Amino acid sequence: MPRITTSLLRKARTIDPFLPALLGPCRDLYAAQNELRWLHEHVEKVAKARRAKGDTLAEEALLRQLVVERASGKPLQYILGTEYFGDLEIRCRPGVLIPRSDTAASVTHIVGLLRKAHNLPPELRVLDLCTGTGCIPLLFQHELYSTRNDIDLRVLGVDVSHKALRLASYNLQKVRNTRQYVDKGRVRFLKADILLDPFADQTRGPLPLKTALNLKGQPPFWDILVSNPPYVSPSACWKTTTRSVRGFEPKLALVPPPSKPSQPDMVQGDEFYPRLLSIAQDVEAKIVLLEVADLEQALRVARCARDLDIFDGIEIWRDQPDSSPDDITDEDGFPVLGQGNARSVICWRGTGALWLGKVTAATSKGDDVQ
Amino acid sequence: MLATPWICRNCLLRLRNPLVRQQIRLQSTASTSEAIPLALLTRARTVASEHKELTKKLANGFDTRAAKKSGEYSPIVNALQDWDKANESVAELTTLIHESTTDPELRSLAADDLSETRTQLANASQSLITSLVPVHPFAHLPCLLEIRPGAGGLEAAIFAGDLFRMYQAFCNRNGLRTNLLKYENINGTTEAGIPLSEAILEVENVNSYGIFRCEAGVHRVQRVPATENKGRTHTSAVSVRVLPSLQENSAAEENFDDPESDYYIDVKEVKVEVMRASGAGGQHVNKTESAVRLTHLPTNTVVSMQDSRSQHKNKEKAWALLRSRIAQSRREKREEEVANMRRSVIGVAKMGRGDKVRTYNWGQQRVTDHRSGTTVHDLDDVMEGGPTLEQVMESVRNWLMERDVETLIAEEGEKK
Incomplete structure (x- = not known):
């Protein structure tokens, strides 16, 4: 990483004495100014809340402390406690992955396609694996109910971490309190380990997904499967992640656990996808949306899905899948939509093609798949 | 010999030229409520004569277009008739009062009548004006006030902050709802009290664009800045942009999907x-x-x-x-x-950006608007957004209205 020039540091210092410290994690004067402004606003909000309780607060000292924390690399979202995910403000806590705006773009785009569909089932079931803060189920519900009222939506978020599930329930409460659709749709969260084989010997700890679904009286079949699983390989974790991600966000949510000792790096990064695809087959999902790291991984996942031979169409979406219709390129027989890095792989079969409005695409794609 | 005792020559001169000279601007455009701008009256007369011709034409045979036009003109013609009647009676009564041959009883009666007729005249001219003046297509909308410092460095930024507070106070005083969309001082933060680098204020009431439209342009300040240590007067400038706003409630009224719409x-x-x-x-x-x-x-x-x-x-x-x-x-x-197309016809100074529209002079405690030519001396009241500011804005609005009418007349002239 290039060093920050002295002139930039000096320039930052003339603007505000706190700015040079923030340049470390931000690397850019405008970003640092924005972060400082948000920290300011946060401190003022906290001070106001304290005053309302009759307390006092040393604002300057608190701001200094927050700036020092941020300079050490702690993510701003953990310091301020929230992050915006699409339209929603989602609460974040250390130990749970911070929602990413790229994920929000994919989810918003898929719901945008579903909203136009005429033949959705009366009860639409959505399964979100590795839900974390619960951001995907909440955004899914929010986006769908902003225009459609005729559907009963049922969303289940699954995670292995107890901390994440507690935070997800809290977020659900908070969104319910601020929005109107209180009794519309059902969002639930469930603890399960999707990597466990349901037929293996039971050990203590979280249950396999299938067992947990049975135990909690959840339906065995789901229409849509969404997942943002850990997908960073151990070497990429050291090379490409930023310091604040590496040092402060949970490894559990970033790097898949090694299944065998001394397995290749790339295989460990892809650990979750075969499991997710076989779960999709089990629950008879019509649409599957999986987030990936880059184009290489997207192609590996797409090939894996093609080899299963159950899907009618497979597409790769970039960071901004909705930008314009003429941004379609072709990689190894898979259409790649949008602009930016390759971000997710979407597969559909049966009526899923109708829901996504891909009927014509599916028929033309059918030849390629065979 | 002089009857009065000796007076020093200086004092005599002083008597002739008073020390504080009242500055009077003899501007014909400052309109009172009863007086109708000449331009408007001319237009009304043209419309009336046209209406007469149309009626004649309609008496001979029906024509849809002529009927429609005559229908459009009829409120103007009616208003003009009312105004003429009121004007005539006022003139008659005044001559009656001033004539020496009138007997006292009749004179007192006429004096009683006169005040009533005067109010009638004022009403008539008001309705004539409103029927004639074209309403600005965006006048009904809320507006955005954008304030940015221009030439003059730090002093311009300080004055930009002063102007921003002036408009805020004006809105508060007149019960206009405002919403601060953006406030950035020269450090890039939102803290108040530091010279301003950009502020965008939304005035949410309907008709706000009509009220603030006259404020757009370059506002010039002449004073000894706080940053000056040798006591010299500086001249700086701040630009104010006024845009019709479309947010939230008004957004529903305008159709974004209609390709004909400006929006x-x-x-x-x-x-x-x-x-x-x-x-x-x-x-x-x-x-x-x-x-x-x-x-x-x-x-x-x-x-x-x-x-x-x-x-x-x-x-x-x-x-x-x-x-x-x-x-x-x-x-x-x-x-x-x-x-x-018709600059040659009207010769109006361009009103968009470029020219200064108003000067705030601290040394003379005066505010002059260069468009309407109004000068007021209660600078403090203006900066607090008080009634004096309202007075200045009113004068500019009248000026704008007259320009609009002149434009309208020029347009008519071009068509012929």
């Missing part, structure tokens, strides 16, 4: 850029950049927003701002074309 923007023509971290993205980074930049490709208008942490909110705000800017530039362009 219509083809989504394909706008490049949306979202700040993204370079490199891998996804789980590899937890970026906080939420800036959104919209570029309207045909006009190369760029709007960027980074105030909120939510990219979604930034995008909404940026779209609203882009819509108003485009609409304003479209309207300005249209007006420019029209104005170019």
Whole structure:
């Protein structure tokens, strides 16, 4: 990483004495100014809340402390406690992955396609694996109910971490309190380990997904499967992640656990996808949306899905899948939509093609798949 | 010998030339409530004669277009008739009173009548004016006031802050609801009390654009700045832009999807850029950049927003701002074309940017508006947004109205 020039540091210092410290994690004067402004606003909000309780607060000292924390690399979202995910403000806590705006773009785009569909089932079931803060189920519900009222939506978020599930329930409460659709749709969260084989010997700890679904009286079949699983390989974790991600966000949510000792790096990064695809087959999902790291991984996942031979169409979406219709390129027989890095792989079969409005695409794609 | 005792020559001179000379600007444009601008009256007379011709034509045979036009003109003609009647009776009564041959009883009666007729005349002229003056197509909308310092460095930034407070106080005093869209001081923060680098204030009431339209332009300040240590007077400038606003409630009224509307923007023509971290993205980074930049490709208008942490909110705000800017530039362009066509006819100073429109002079405690030629001396009251400011704005609005009417007449003349 290039060093920050002295002139930039000096320039930052003339603007505000706190700015040079923030340049470390931000690397850019405008970003640092924005972060400082948000920290300011946060401190003022906290001070106001304290005053309302009759307390006092040393604002300057608190701001200094927050700036020092941020300079050490702690993510701003953990310091301020929230992050915006699409339209929603989602609460974040250390130990749970911070929602990413790229994920929000994919989810918003898929719901945008579903909203136009005429033949959705009366009860639409959505399964979100590795839900974390619960951001995907909440955004899914929010986006769908902003225009459609005729559907009963049922969303289940699954995670292995107890901390994440507690935070997800809290977020659900908070969104319910601020929005109107209180009794519309059902969002639930469930603890399960999707990597466990349901037929293996039971050990203590979280249950396999299938067992947990049975135990909690959840339906065995789901229409849509969404997942943002850990997908960073151990070497990429050291090379490409930023310091604040590496040092402060949970490894559990970033790097898949090694299944065998001394397995290749790339295989460990892809650990979750075969499991997710076989779960999709089990629950008879019509649409599957999986987030990936880059184009290489997207192609590996797409090939894996093609080899299963159950899907009618497979597409790769970039960071901004909705930008314009003429941004379609072709990689190894898979259409790649949008602009930016390759971000997710979407597969559909049966009526899923109708829901996504891909009927014509599916028929033309059918030849390629065979 | 003189009857009075000796007086020193200086005192005699002083008596002739008073020390404090009252500055009087003899401007014919300062209109009272009863007086009708000459331009308007001329137009009303033309309309009336045209109406007469139309009626004659209609008596001979029916013509849809003529009937429609006559229907449009009839309120103006009625208002003109009322005004003529009132004017005549006022003149008659005045001559009656001033004539020496009138007997006292009749004179007192006439005096009683006169005040009543005067109010009638005022009403008639008011209705005549409203029936004649074309209403600005955006006048009913809420508006955005954008204040930015111009030439003059730090002093301009300080005065920009003063102007911002002036408009805020004016809105508070007149019960106009405001909403601060953007406030940035020269350090790039939102803290008050530091010289201003940009402020955007939304006035949410209906008709606000009509009220504040006259404020657009370059405001000049002449004073000894706080930053000056040798006591010299500086002249600095602050630019104020007034745009019709389309946010929230008013947005529903305007149709964005209608390609005829000024606010219509083809989504394909706008490049949306979202700040993204370079490199891998996804789980590899937890970026906080939420800036959104919209570029309207045909006009190369760029709007960027980074105030909120939510990219979604930034995008909404940026779209609203882009819509108003485009609409304003479209309207300005249209007006420019029209104005170019008949600049020779009217000779009106251009009102958009460029020329200064008002001067605030601290040394003389005066505020002069260069368009209407009004000067007031209660500077403090103006800066507190008080009734004196209202008076200045009123005069400019009248001036604008007269210009509008002149334009209208020129337009009619060109058509013939």
